[in-house]
Amino acid sequence: MQGRKILFGVTGGIAAFKAAQWVRSLVKEEARVTVVMTRAATRFVSELSFAALSGRPVYVEIFSDDPRQVMSHITLAAEADALLIAPATAHTIARLAHGLADDLLTTTVLAAAGKPVVVCPAMNSGMFTHPATQDNLRRLRELGYVVVEPDSGALACGAEGPGRLPEWDVVRETLLSCFAPDDLQNQHILVTAGPTREPIDPARYLSNRSSGKMGYALARTARRRGAQVSLVSGPVALEPPPGVELFRVNTAREMHEQVMRLREQASIIIKAAAVADFRPARSETRKIKKSSGPQAIDLVANVDILAELGRKRRPGQILVGFAAESHDHESEGARKLHDKNLDLIVVNDICGRETGFAADTNQVTLIDKSGRVELPLLSKEQTAERIWDHVVSLLNE
Numbered sequence: 001m002q003g004r005k006i007l008f009g010v011t012g013g014i015a016a017f018k019a020a021q022w023v024r025s026l027v028k029e030e031a032r033v034t035v036v037m038t039r040a041a042t043r044f045v046s047e048l049s050f051a052a053l054s055g056r057p058v059y060v061e062i063f064s065d066d067p068r069q070v071m072s073h074i075t076l077a078a079e080a081d082a083l084l085i086a087p088a089t090a091h092t093i094a095r096l097a098h099g100l101a102d103d104l105l106t107t108t109v110l111a112a113a114g115k116p117v118v119v120c121p122a123m124n125s126g127m128f129t130h131p132a133t134q135d136n137l138r139r140l141r142e143l144g145y146v147v148v149e150p151d152s153g154a155l156a157c158g159a160e161g162p163g164r165l166p167e168w169d170v171v172r173e174t175l176l177s178c179f180a181p182d183d184l185q186n187q188h189i190l191v192t193a194g195p196t197r198e199p200i201d202p203a204r205y206l207s208n209r210s211s212g213k214m215g216y217a218l219a220r221t222a223r224r225r226g227a228q229v230s231l232v233s234g235p236v237a238l239e240p241p242p243g244v245e246l247f248r249v250n251t252a253r254e255m256h257e258q259v260m261r262l263r264e265q266a267s268i269i270i271k272a273a274a275v276a277d278f279r280p281a282r283s284e285t286r287k288i289k290k291s292s293g294p295q296a297i298d299l300v301a302n303v304d305i306l307a308e309l310g311r312k313r314r315p316g317q318i319l320v321g322f323a324a325e326s327h328d329h330e331s332e333g334a335r336k337l338h339d340k341n342l343d344l345i346v347v348n349d350i351c352g353r354e355t356g357f358a359a360d361t362n363q364v365t366l367i368d369k370s371g372r373v374e375l376p377l378l379s380k381e382q383t384a385e386r387i388w389d390h391v392v393s394l395l396n397e
């Protein structure tokens, strides 16, 4: 969001107070937010609140005595990279669907023709499901507006049903996908993420330090770029990325089963999960007592899921692995690329504090058949974007 110029339209619904929180989130991410309110919106939340949160003037009136603001709908539209209207009332949706321009917000939206406009309806569920509103929303989609479906649940008016503003993460992703290339559209991508847990007894397991951040960043950014994404995830403490189909697993065997079930339909598979190479030969059904003294745990090897994918891959399917290394990074990466029959391997160091397990950043080297590219230290989302850039170049080859 950094540096993005967002024109934030607020209309007159009780959910306007949530919009205030969203403005704050955007500003925190260093977006430049300009708020335009309908008059009705100012009855719910004051202009002053939005001015304080955005750090910028708030616009309401279409006519102004100030000569600098006579054409504000034109200048506001020209400045914006994208428009977000939240909450969007039934009335404003109807006005937009019919191209009405009777206040500053609707004139600005018309003047911003060609720019992305994200509309978040929020209202009583009867108003939302009314055929007139549904017709207007259909018309908005036909006109190229991006409509975010409201959530269902308890509404401020006491009713239950669709009409609640969705979670900010969903809207944020929708907004970000307006800025992202859609070069992964028509791709079905299978991502694995997180650790696996191999049970010793009902209380204990063998696992590793993977947080899932790298895999979730890949899933999130692929969705943003238009892909259909299936995410097979070990146990992690992360929220599922919006729009991504999530399959939760625990053990390597469960991950193997799920990945094999999904592999056929995937055009790209990327394995960021840290799968346990071994599991206890026996998983006790009763907790091992301390009094039974120190024990040796016999281990057996888990199946190498990636290697099996490499053997079974269908023509044209792109297969990407990760290599978590503490030494001999590049030679180990190159060996895994060859042995597992991959198109690309992403090598990362697991000993640094800013790379590998659990960190928010990573520094990776991409190795494929034609050579290697070393990326700088980046956030895991930025790293994921660079990995997708590379995958897209492989797709185009």
Ligand code: PMT
Pocket (backbone or CB within 6 Å): 193, 194, 195, 209, 210, 211, 212, 213, 214, 215, 252, 271, 272, 273, 274, 275, 276, 277, 302, 303, 304, 305, 306, 307, 320, 321, 322, 323, 324, 325, 336, 348, 350, 356, 357, 358, 359
């Ligand atoms: O989750 P984070 O905290 O964000 O950390 C990210 C990460 C360090 C886990 C990630 O960037 C990473 O390196 N993932 C791969 C970890 C790993 O298992 O590396 P490996 O070198 O042991 O395995 C090589 C490849 O084979 C990996 O793609 C792995 O998913 C796959 N593999 C390994 C063993 C196994 N039994 N089955 C597999 O499919």
